[in-house]
Amino acid sequence: MKDSITQNRIGKKIAQGAVVAALWLLLWQAAAMAVGQELLLVSPLTMLRRLAQLVRQPVFWQAVFSSCGRIMAGVLLALAAGTVLAALMSRFSFLYAFFRPALQVIKSTPVASFIILALVWIKSWALGAFAAFLMVLPMVWANLYEGIAAVDRDLLEMAKAYRFSFGKKMRYLYLPSLLPYFAAACSTGIGIGWKAGIAAEVLGLPKNSIGKALYNAKIYLEMPDLFCWTAVIILLSLLFEKLAARLLYALTARLAVEKEGQR
Amino acid sequence: MIRIKDLQKSYGEKPVLSHFSHDLPDNGIVCLTGASGRGKTTLLRILAGLETADGGSVTGLSGRKIAFVFQEDRLLPWITAQQNIRLAQPAGAKRPVGELLALAGLDSADGQKYPGQLSGGQRRRVAFLRGIAFLEGVENGVLLLDEPFNGLDAEAAGKLCGMLRSLAPQTLVLLVSHQLAPLQALDVSFFFMDQSF
Numbered sequence: 001m002k003d004s005i006t007q008n009r010i011g012k013k014i015a016q017g018a019v020v021a022a023l024w025l026l027l028w029q030a031a032a033m034a035v036g037q038e039l040l041l042v043s044p045l046t047m048l049r050r051l052a053q054l055v056r057q058p059v060f061w062q063a064v065f066s067s068c069g070r071i072m073a074g075v076l077l078a079l080a081a082g083t084v085l086a087a088l089m090s091r092f093s094f095l096y097a098f099f100r101p102a103l104q105v106i107k108s109t110p111v112a113s114f115i116i117l118a119l120v121w122i123k124s125w126a127l128g129a130f131a132a133f134l135m136v137l138p139m140v141w142a143n144l145y146e147g148i149a150a151v152d153r154d155l156l157e158m159a160k161a162y163r164f165s166f167g168k169k170m171r172y173l174y175l176p177s178l179l180p181y182f183a184a185a186c187s188t189g190i191g192i193g194w195k196a197g198i199a200a201e202v203l204g205l206p207k208n209s210i211g212k213a214l215y216n217a218k219i220y221l222e223m224p225d226l227f228c229w230t231a232v233i234i235l236l237s238l239l240f241e242k243l244a245a246r247l248l249y250a251l252t253a254r255l256a257v258e259k260e261g262q263r
Numbered sequence: 264m265i266r267i268k269d270l271q272k273s274y275g276e277k278p279v280l281s282h283f284s285h286d287l288p289d290n291g292i293v294c295l296t297g298a299s300g301r302g303k304t305t306l307l308r309i310l311a312g313l314e315t316a317d318g319g320s321v322t323g324l325s326g327r328k329i330a331f332v333f334q335e336d337r338l339l340p341w342i343t344a345q346q347n348i349r350l351a352q353p354a355g356a357k358r359p360v361g362e363l364l365a366l367a368g369l370d371s372a373d374g375q376k377y378p379g380q381l382s383g384g385q386r387r388r389v390a391f392l393r394g395i396a397f398l399e400g401v402e403n404g405v406l407l408l409d410e411p412f413n414g415l416d417a418e419a420a421g422k423l424c425g426m427l428r429s430l431a432p433q434t435l436v437l438l439v440s441h442q443l444a445p446l447q448a449l450d451v452s453f454f455f456m457d458q459s460f
Contacts, residue, residue: 104448158337161311162330162397176341257266 018186041229051231059208067128068236071197075189081133082140082185090148091142107138110128110255113241115200124204128211131200132193139192140185147181148174179252186244194237264289265310265405265435271320272305279305282319285454289323289403290392292427292436294400299375303439304334306456307407310437328401330394333376334409336386338378344389345374351397363392368422391423406430408438411444420445421458 025044032043054060087101089096106114115131122130153175159169201211210229217225265287268298272280272287280302287293295303308314310321311331330351338347345360352358366373378386391411406427412420424445427436431450440446443453 154333154335154337155339158333161313161333162393164350168350172339172342176339222337 003230022253039221039223046224047227047231049222050229054228055223061207062112063210063213064232064236066125066206066208067197067201068240070201070206070209071132071193072127072240073226074129074197075136076134077129079140079182080185081183081188082137083144085137085141086148089145093213098260103138103141106134107142111135111196111199112203115203118200119204123206124206125202125209127204127206128197128209132197133195136189136193139189143181144178147179149176150181151177179248181250187241188247191237192243194233194240198233265321265323267306268320268322269308270306270321271317272302272314273317278316279307280316280319283456284319287323287435287437288452290431290433292431292437292438292446292451293441294446294451295437295439295456296441296443296453300381301456303456304409307331307409307437307439310405311407316459324405325406326348327403328398329405329407330397332391332394332406332408332411334413336390338386338389338393340378343375343377344369345371347362347378347389348374348392348396351393352399353397353401356396356399359397360392360396363396365428366422368390368419371391384416384419387411387414388419388423391426395426395430398430404434405435406434408440410440410442411438412440412442414440415445417445421448424449 028044032038032041032046035041038046085099089099111131111134114134115127118127118130155173159173164173197213198214201209202215203211205212206216210233214226214229215230216222267283267285267287270280270283271278272283274337279300283306295306297303305314309316310324311329313331338344339350342350345364348360348363352360360374361371364370369385369388373381373385378389385387391408394406394408398406411423415423420442430436
């Protein structure tokens with residue numbers, strides 16, 4: 001009974017999503033027909049036709065895999081570094097005082113400034129990873145630092161009274177408390193990482209990259225290509241976001257962190 | 264014997280314990296009672312090592328294992344009642360958690376529930392059992408209980424008292440309680456804390 005109710009709900013959600021997508025595509029098609037010039041606004045049909053051609057070319061997949069590898073490497077590195085930094089800065093006030101201004105500066109500086117500066121120092125192929133890392137790092141740090149500060153003081157005191165080992169404290173107290181903050185950091189971080197990484201590739205023009213393909217589309221006024229690559233970026237960003245959400249959900253279930261238990 | 268001498272503790276400008284002295288036996292049940300704000304909980308917290316006294320000394324506690332049942336349940340919400348208890352058991356503990364649950368009037372189905380799914384009284388009993396589990400196999404342990412009967416009906420309180428009775432020969436049970444009725448069936452030394460500021 002419960003299963004059929006859940007299935008109905010999922011089915012309804014999918015149907016609703018399909019209707020919304022179809023409406024937006026119709027709206028886009030209507031706008032393209034109203035403008036009447038593919039150079040200004042490509043229609044969804046033209047874009048899909050061009051995408052079908054692109055996916056048959058090996059160079060398309062080379063660009064997709066290279067950009068994915070670089071940008072996700074930057075995001076993953078930022079997740080790891082941001083977590084370590086948040087832990088250290090929560091524990092040692094000097095480290096907090098030392099790193100906080102740097103993280104604030106990074107957070108407020110336009111990504112283009114960093115990319116242009118980094119062009120002098122870093123090889124173009126690593127620029128996407130660098131930009132993704134730099135933009136995601138302060139966000140991960142801020143989320144996890146807030147999460148660590150919000151860990152229940154009463155439970156920490158209980159762990160002290162019952163002499164929890166470091167491992168036990170991590171596994172049963174910090175990890176379940178921080179997972180929602182980490183999940184939020186992942187979800188936002190992947191989106192920001194893709195935006196920053198692609199912007200870096202457009203400026204650095206590394207070989208076999210989505211950024212370079214976007215740049216070429218711009219200078220040769222290949223509007224269908226520009227729309228195709230933009231769609232690919234959005235899809236990849238969403239794909240990795242969903243993948244991270246699935247992984248975290250599996251980890252949460254493994255840790256028996258179930259919503260029911262938190263009621 | 265545990266000797267508390269000249270213990271002082273203030274929170275900011277507010278004194279909570281002022282030159283408090285008292286001797287506690289090595290085992291048995293001692294109940295601290297008195298009006299609110301007399302420093303009963305603070306004394307328990309100092310004995311548990313969760314607070315540092317501003318002055319004075321406590322001797323006779325070194326090397327003794329201390330379990331603290333807090334006034335609030337402080338159970339980890341993301342693991343089951345059974346896991347909460349097991350987490351406090353020393354490595355190599357042999358007593359099945361199910362046996363402990365039964366002593367407190369809980370069954371194995373209750374043990375599988377998360378704290379959020381238990382009633383207030385059931386949570387209180389699980390927190391109590393965690394303290395008992397922590398002292399498993401320990402001779403000469405100390406069990407500190409802060410308002411252990413809060414939210415419990417007479418039957419459940421009676422079951423807890425039964426467990427305290429069996430612990431008392433090898434453990435010092437020091438409890439703070441405003442509810443004295445459940446203790447009537449036990450051999451308890453009462454100490455009235457009446458320091459006022």
